[in-house]
Amino acid sequence: MVDQGGIKMHLSRRQFLKSAGIGAAVMAAPKHLAAKDVKPNILFILVDDLGYGDLSSYGAKDLQTPNIDKLVKAGMRFDYGYANCPVCSPTRASVLTGRYPDLVGVPGVIRTHWDNSWGYLSQKAVLLPEVLKKARYNSAIIGKWHLGLESPNTPTERGFDFFHGYLGDMMDDYYTHRRHGINYMRRNDQVIDPKGHATDLFTQWSIDFIKEQKKSKKPFFLYLAYNAPHKPIMPPQEWLDKVKKRIPALDERRAKIVALIEHLDDGIGRVMDALKETGLSENTLIIFTSDNGGQINACRCQ
Numbered sequence: 001m002v003d004q005g006g007i008k009m010h011l012s013r014r015q016f017l018k019s020a021g022i023g024a025a026v027m028a029a030p031k032h033l034a035a036k037d038v039k040p041n042i043l044f045i046l047v048d049d050l051g052y053g054d055l056s057s058y059g060a061k062d063l064q065t066p067n068i069d070k071l072v073k074a075g076m077r078f079d080y081g082y083a084n085c086p087v088c089s090p091t092r093a094s095v096l097t098g099r100y101p102d103l104v105g106v107p108g109v110i111r112t113h114w115d116n117s118w119g120y121l122s123q124k125a126v127l128l129p130e131v132l133k134k135a136r137y138n139s140a141i142i143g144k145w146h147l148g149l150e151s152p153n154t155p156t157e158r159g160f161d162f163f164h165g166y167l168g169d170m171m172d173d174y175y176t177h178r179r180h181g182i183n184y185m186r187r188n189d190q191v192i193d194p195k196g197h198a199t200d201l202f203t204q205w206s207i208d209f210i211k212e213q214k215k216s217k218k219p220f221f222l223y224l225a226y227n228a229p230h231k232p233i234m235p236p237q238e239w240l241d242k243v244k245k246r247i248p249a250l251d252e253r254r255a256k257i258v259a260l261i262e263h264l265d266d267g268i269g270r271v272m273d274a275l276k277e278t279g280l281s282e283n284t285l286i287i288f289t290s291d292n293g294g295q296i297n298a299c300r301c302q
Helices: 013-019 021-027 066-074 088-097 128-133 198-213 237-246 252-277
Strands: 002-004 007-009 041-047 076-078 138-144 162-166 185-187 220-225 284-290 296-300
Touching: 041 088, 041 252, 066 252, 066 284, 088 128, 128 138, 128 220, 138 198, 162 198, 198 220, 198 252, 237 252, 252 284
Parallel strands: 041 220, 041 284, 138 162, 138 220
Antiparallel strands: 002 007, 076 296, 162 185, 284 296
């Protein structure tokens, strides 16, 4: 049983798994969002390969992550909420199905080449956007999918109403967005070739989606899955320059990862600002986690 702000809920292990990350957000919800007639918007932010200590709120001394730290401070911090697997595809399968990844066909990383690919998302698996659709949610994934590279395992074929992002695993370059020379960038089922750093693109596309939802009478579920800070460690030069200026003694390798994470944090801050500017923040639940980490921070966006 969880007692949060006077709200009492009985959760069995099975119910928790089915709820996946959304359960964590509900635990953090204020009373008025727990009412049956109120359907909160849901923003689920998943970052890629962020280490447990790679936030200033988790002990890093050379990092500045004020926007993520605000989520930690304002919400609930789950220090023992571990990722189901320490690599990308299985974690994403668990997040979106509420099941162990092996049970939905994804025991390992899905890759371009069949002889090094370790999963195929089961057609029997029910994904979170399919469940939320029954509650009349608009659902979108922006960013990294990594649960299938072609039909029938593409986001809009597995329950999402809208997809603007990247089908594949890691990018070989944050600016060209290619993997093995293949362009996996899509807007729904259309191949696109946008210009810019992937983190900036995913941030802006999320902002655009949130502004569109202002016009809708339906609640939304936005699954924002950044590639950062997964390798290659390619922060924008201006962010690297900021870090080097602030900490001149920092070695080059560390300076790059610090800059990549701080750039990511800035993007998350811009998304939070969009929620406030559109007036949607008062009815939006936010979940933040890493596919490689042990931290889940859920809060009501203020």
